[in-house]
Amino acid sequence: MSYSATPYMLDHGSGYGLVSRGFHWLMALLLTWQFLTALLHVIDRQRAVSAMAWSTHHDVGFLLFVLVLLRGLWGLSNAGRRPAHAGRLGRLASLGHLALYALMAYVPAVALLRQFGSARAFSPFGIPLMKGGGEKIGWMTELGSASHALAAWALLALIGGHLAMVMVHHFVWKDETAARMVG
Ligand code: HEM
Numbered sequence: 001m002s003y004s005a006t007p008y009m010l011d012h013g014s015g016y017g018l019v020s021r022g023f024h025w026l027m028a029l030l031l032t033w034q035f036l037t038a039l040l041h042v043i044d045r046q047r048a049v050s051a052m053a054w055s056t057h058h059d060v061g062f063l064l065f066v067l068v069l070l071r072g073l074w075g076l077s078n079a080g081r082r083p084a085h086a087g088r089l090g091r092l093a094s095l096g097h098l099a100l101y102a103l104m105a106y107v108p109a110v111a112l113l114r115q116f117g118s119a120r121a122f123s124p125f126g127i128p129l130m131k132g133g134g135e136k137i138g139w140m141t142e143l144g145s146a147s148h149a150l151a152a153w154a155l156l157a158l159i160g161g162h163l164a165m166v167m168v169h170h171f172v173w174k175d176e177t178a179a180r181m182v183g
């Protein structure tokens with residue numbers, strides 16, 4: 001009898017495979033931490049716990065940016081195999097997922113752009129990504145300051161909508177949607 005791990009790694013008609021689930025839950029975990037660091041920063045940035053949490057915000061944000069790019073590429077390569085979203089509600093769900101991707105990419109991207117424009121060095125996890133120095137680039141810092149936080153809170157609201165829809169599927173319509181990513 002031959003055994004192949006491939007079906008469990010790839011997405012299929014009735015659910016997401018191991019890789020897609022790995023991306024989904026790892027990013028859900030890191031995003032939860034990221035919003036927690038932002039919330040503590042807003043509430044009282046002077047407290048030791050807030051400062052400790054905030055000290056990870058830039059690095060984890062960079063990691064989230066790398067992960068969303070990889071996840072997007074993986075999603076594209078699995079697009080034909082993913083569970084179908086049929087009908088008007090299905091199209092709305094696909095649009096919602098697309099909006100989640102757009103914001104998950106835009107939020108860290110515009111922060112990294114601002115970091116670059118600020119001409120300050122940036123070495124996430126010790127990787128010398130931006131060496132700093134040189135001229136400040138005004139439009140980059142302005143765009144980042146005008147939209148990073150705003151887009152991030154919009155992302156949080158959209159995640160709230162996503163969670164609400166998963167709950168409606170599971171507890172009201174009692175269908176198999178939650179099992180695609182969970183069970
Ligand atoms: C998906 C990733 C990220 C999320 C969800 C996120 C979330 C947030 C949120 C909600 C705020 C608003 C806090 C407030 O209202 O004061 C914020 C602020 C901030 N973030 Fe992020 N962030 C991410 C990535 C990054 C990255 C990659 C950097 C830097 C390289 C960064 C740097 C900052 C800075 C400097 C602020 C304070 C200034 C501002 O409000 O724009 N963030 N972030």
Ligand code: HEM
Nearest residue numbers: 024027028031075083093097100101159166177178180181
């Ligand atoms: C930070 C939090 C979250 C984000 C950003 C997020 C994002 C997404 C995205 C983009 C998809 C589309 C499939 C993909 O490309 O991976 C998806 C699917 C899904 N998510 Fe989440 N998710 C989050 C948290 C959760 C949580 C906490 C649950 C469960 C309670 C959940 C349950 C699901 C389910 C069941 C699907 C499949 C839906 C379908 O195929 O129509 N998600 N999620």
